[in-house]
Amino acid sequence: MDKPFPIKTGKKTRQNYFVARELQITIALLVVLALLGGTFLQSVSAALNSYLGFTTPSLTIFLVIGYIAIVAFLAIFFAHRFVGPFKRLEYEMKTVANGELDKRLTIRTKDDLHVRNFVAYVNEFIENFENMSKDYSKLHSALSIQMSDLIKRLEKGQYNPEDVKESIKTLQKQIHELREKW
Numbered sequence: 058m059d060k061p062f063p064i065k066t067g068k069k070t071r072q073n074y075f076v077a078r079e080l081q082i083t084i085a086l087l088v089v090l091a092l093l094g095g096t097f098l099q100s101v102s103a104a105l106n107s108y109l110g111f112t113t114p115s116l117t118i119f120l121v122i123g124y125i126a127i128v129a130f131l132a133i134f135f136a137h138r139f140v141g142p143f144k145r146l147e148y149e150m151k152t153v154a155n156g157e158l159d160k161r162l163t164i165r166t167k168d169d170l171h172v173r174n175f176v177a178y179v180n181e182f183i184e185n186f187e188n189m190s191k192d193y194s195k196l197h198s199a200l201s202i203q204m205s206d207l208i209k210r211l212e213k214g215q216y217n218p219e220d221v222k223e224s225i226k227t228l229q230k231q232i233h234e235l236r237e238k239w
Contacts, residue, residue, distance in 0.1 A: 091128055098119075098120050196231055207225075
């Protein structure tokens, strides 16, 4: 992912953000292909007019239908290339959101570079969240056991204020360590 960098223009400094170059190239390719398709249709219509003697209204209909077909084909193809991976990722994210933290998003070999980067960042986030959840569960379990032990000792009257103080300090230390880690 391209990082923004400041550009100085006179007295002012502004941020310049580069949009995904691969996406720009793909859109430019789409436009060029549409224009080439239109040019091809013009050549075919000129040939039909000169060799077969088609009239202008029928050539116009041929051009319009041909151009619509070319643009529709290109739009469907590129929409599938861009939207398809995100629909698959949406389904996989629903699985993760339902609590399956061991699930990771997948990529296909033909997926766009930006989709690959996005998946890598999301998988890293899921892994960090899974680790944080495991650490939280461990801490919760340890705190619960230590607090239960303290309560039992207090109920039986077997408590030493120094022992209670040390137990509470240990609990605070464990909480602090988890907070510092995450």
